[in-house]
Amino acid sequence: xxxxxxxxxxxxxxxxxxxVLQERLSAYNDLHLTLKHIHWNVVGPNFIGxxxxxxxxxxxxxxxxxxxxxxxxxxxxxxxxTAGAIAADRTWDDYSVGRDDASAHLAALDLVYTGVITDxxxxxxxxxxxxxxxxxxxxxxxAQLEKFQWFVRAHLENSGGSLVHEGSSTExxxxxxxxxx
Numbered sequence: 001x002x003x004x005x006x007x008x009x010x011x012x013x014x015x016x017x018x019x020v021l022q023e024r025l026s027a028y029n030d031l032h033l034t035l036k037h038i039h040w041n042v043v044g045p046n047f048i049g050x051x052x053x054x055x056x057x058x059x060x061x062x063x064x065x066x067x068x069x070x071x072x073x074x075x076x077x078x079x080x081x082t083a084g085a086i087a088a089d090r091t092w093d094d095y096s097v098g099r100d101d102a103s104a105h106l107a108a109l110d111l112v113y114t115g116v117i118t119d120x121x122x123x124x125x126x127x128x129x130x131x132x133x134x135x136x137x138x139x140x141x142x143a144q145l146e147k148f149q150w151f152v153r154a155h156l157e158n159s160g161g162s163l164v165h166e167g168s169s170t171e172x173x174x175x176x177x178x179x180x181x
Contacts, residue, residue: 068141093171
């Protein structure tokens with residue numbers, strides 16, 4: 001247990017909040033690697049639009065990882081940004097789509113964002129009564145992630161308002177459905 005945390009929190013609460021943030025750090029590190037994977041592996045007629053849309057997302061998510069890691073440190077704990085930490089904290093499957101067209105990657109990415117955002121909202125609920133500063137950080141990050149998901153979904157929505165991969169529960173299933181439309 002650390003010997004200090006931020007003013008106004010007990011070291012126990014600081015450690016509890018840091019544990020929640022560690023999960024976010026691993027998720028953000030995984031997400032920015034997944035986004036770069038998509039950036040490198042997207043092909044087809046919509047290649048350039050998706051390729052260029054992804055890089056700003058990568059940079060922002062990398063920044064989120066840095067902000068979360070610095071908050072963990074400010075709370076008196078040690079952030080873990082290693083591949084081993086990602087693997088240990090992972091409650092999700094590794095991204096499963098390789099070289100593929102834009103719609104396939106975007107459909108799979110939509111499911112990735114759904115998982116990350118759902119977990120962010122759970123983290124907000126978890127820290128909200130303990131540390132409003134951390135809560136505010138996570139709320140701000142979640143808002144931008146939801147905006148990114150909207151960008152992704154705009155490519156996948158048909159004129160009737162449905163997503164082309166609707167009902168898919170796996171990345172490969174979402175990619176398959178998107179390729180068929």
